[in-house]
Amino acid sequence: IGMQYASGDYLTFVDADDAIAPEMVEKLLAGSLRWKADVSECQQIELMEGEGIPLQKSSGELAQLYAIETEEERKAFFLSNAWACGPVRRLYRRDFLERFRICFLEQIYMEDMYFTYLVLTHVKVWYRVAEPLYFYYQNPESVMHSHERVNYYMDVFHVFEKTVAEIIGRGMFGALRDELEYIFFRKV
Numbered sequence: 001i002g003m004q005y006a007s008g009d010y011l012t013f014v015d016a017d018d019a020i021a022p023e024m025v026e027k028l029l030a031g032s033l034r035w036k037a038d039v040s041e042c043q044q045i046e047l048m049e050g051e052g053i054p055l056q057k058s059s060g061e062l063a064q065l066y067a068i069e070t071e072e073e074r075k076a077f078f079l080s081n082a083w084a085c086g087p088v089r090r091l092y093r094r095d096f097l098e099r100f101r102i103c104f105l106e107q108i109y110m111e112d113m114y115f116t117y118l119v120l121t122h123v124k125v126w127y128r129v130a131e132p133l134y135f136y137y138q139n140p141e142s143v144m145h146s147h148e149r150v151n152y153y154m155d156v157f158h159v160f161e162k163t164v165a166e167i168i169g170r171g172m173f174g175a176l177r178d179e180l181e182y183i184f185f186r187k188v
Helices: 024-035 071-081 094-099 111-122 149-169 173-187
Strands: 010-012 039-048 064-067 090-093 125-138
Touching: 010 024, 010 094, 024 039, 024 090, 024 125, 064 071, 071 111, 071 173, 090 094, 111 149, 149 173
Parallel strands: 039 125
Antiparallel strands: 010 090, 039 090, 064 125
C-alpha cells in the first residue's frame, strides 16, 4: 500500500524494529545518481535485542558496481544475491519498480523473496556501498522465533511457486531455470 502512495523518485524499506545510519539514504542516493543504478545497497550489521549500534562504520572494502548486460551475468548475479531476500538496506528507483510491476505479495510470509527475485530478474545496474549503514535487530518475539515459524516455512513453498509462475509469465524462466531450481532445493 505504501508503494502505491509513494511520490518520490526512490523507495527504501526499513523494518519497524531496525535502525539506519543517518547518512544511509544520502550515500545510497549518491551512488544511484552517479551510476544510474536501479538499486543501491549497503551492508548491514545484525544486532541482538538490547545491543547498541557500534561506532565503527567502515568495513575497509571498496564500493562495487554491477552492470548486468548478458544472460550469463544475469545468472551469476541472480545466484549470488538470491540468498539475501530482505528488501531492507536498499534504495530502489521507483520508475524501475513501476516499469517491471514489482510489488509485494499480500497476506503471506516470505513476501520479501517474491519482491527480491523479481528485482534480481530485471535489474541492470546495482551499486553496493561497502559500509554497514543498516542495523538489523534480531527480535526474540519475531515470527522466526515464534509458533508461527511453521507457517513461515510453509509459505516459502507457496511464495516460491508464485515467484516462478510470475517469472514464467514474464518470459524470463528459461534464462534462470537452473538457478531457480538450485535455489529452491537449497532454500526450501
